[in-house]
Amino acid sequence: MDSVSNLLGAIEDVGRDATRGGYSRPVFSNAELDLRSWFEQEATRRGLEVETDRNGILWAWWDTGSERSDSSRDGALVTGSHLDSVPGGGAFDGPLGVASALAAVDVLKQRGVQPQRALAVTVFPEEEGSRFGVACLGSRLLTGGIDPDAARNLRDPDGVSFAEAARANGLDPAHLGKDDDALRRIGDFVELHVEQGRGLIDLDSPFAIGTSVIGHGRWKLSITGQGNHAGTTLMADRADPMVAAAQVILAIRKTAAATPEARATVGRVQPIPGGTNVIASRVDLWIDVRHPDDAVTASLVESIHGQAQKAAAFEGCAAALTRESVSGTVNFDGELQRQLQLAIPGAPGLPTGAGHDAGILAAHVPSAMLYVRNPTGISHSPEEHVEDDDADAGAVALADVLERLL
Ligand code: GLV
Ligand code: MN
Ligand code: MN
Helix, strand or coil: CCCHHHHHHCCCCCCECCCCCCECCCCCCHHHHHHHHHHHHHHHHCCCEEEECCCCCEEEEECCCCCCCCCCCCCEEEEEEECCCCCCECCCCCHHHHHHHHHHHHHHHHCCCCCCCCEEEEEECCCCCCCCCCCCHHHHHHHCCCCHHHHHCCECCCCCEHHHHHHHCCCCHHHCCCCHHHHHCEEEEEEEEECCCCHHHHHCCCEEEEEEECEEEEEEEEEECCCEECCCCCHHHCCCHHHHHHHHHHHHHHHHHCCCCCEEEEEEEEEECCCCCEECCEEEEEEEEEECCHHHHHHHHHHHHHHHHHHHHHCCCEEEEEEEEEECCEECCHHHHHHHHHHCCCCCEEEECCCCHHHHHCCCCCEEEEEECCCCCCCCCCCCCCCHHHHHHHHHHHHHHHHHHC
């Protein structure tokens, strides 16, 4: 087996972010495209047949020995993850699952496994939603979880639409959307991922089996005021949306902190036009809210919306909230979890607060996850880490799981 650290070593310079540290690999950026080429080469080197589907998902096929037909890939065992990153992200969120899947194929080949059903390694585009705003865009398109028109009209911060970006990368925007043929090919889906919290540190285990993903969503809040001059506008005469935004951010923390198990984050604020000596005319901020109970998530958002309207009105501004994406809490397939437990006895179960393509696919096909220990407990940051031995143990665990499921 190629060690996982060897595989990841080949891409350690791709998409490094000199300003933020770590990696910035948004979908269809040069960095993400380089990673896709790396994946195609590694898959081809292993004798897998690589294709890109109409939603930009990469599939690398290990077919059964029998004759290929239209349906011989239906019900395949599929594993994989994503290669795009958040801005200034770590090296493992996404690529660990892809590299481990390739390493697991090596292990299966070394063991002389002959697949009784096809196996595919997949790479999903825009899992982070860091460029077009909607998390897990590739798996949502595949499963019909987003209206194709809405997806085509998503825009990145430079105003490029997803349709334009898709076309520039060889996809036909008219063909984006639910793909029943591709979906039929997934018999079971297993995603290996770096653990993004400190669950495995506390459990003192190199890997765990995913049990659930807590519900999560993203909302954009636009607070509109009166753009004006920083020197000539008296404090009493202002309608400054930045001041309202500051109140809203504090209210969000207070609201989430008062709700057991809730998490709410404002990680991105954009003043318009954004000048040191300019009172902003508008401030956009993005709110990420998560809770295991979807009804609680909804009520948290309602409460935040109400508080935002109040704070905006107090400053002479107006606030408008729009939903960008929502995923309900997912409990992974019980029978598939049982199969994973049988394949890797002793592996603990672990819930997660992070979103994944496996969570989107779970509503359509039996899906499961494996997490690999992250000794820093930090993710979406350059400090995210995985020890080489744990990465290899994770890849072997994935191979054990795949062998059992094949
Ligand atoms: C993705 O990692 C997310 O949980 O937002
Ligand atoms: Mn992530
Ligand atoms: Mn991820």
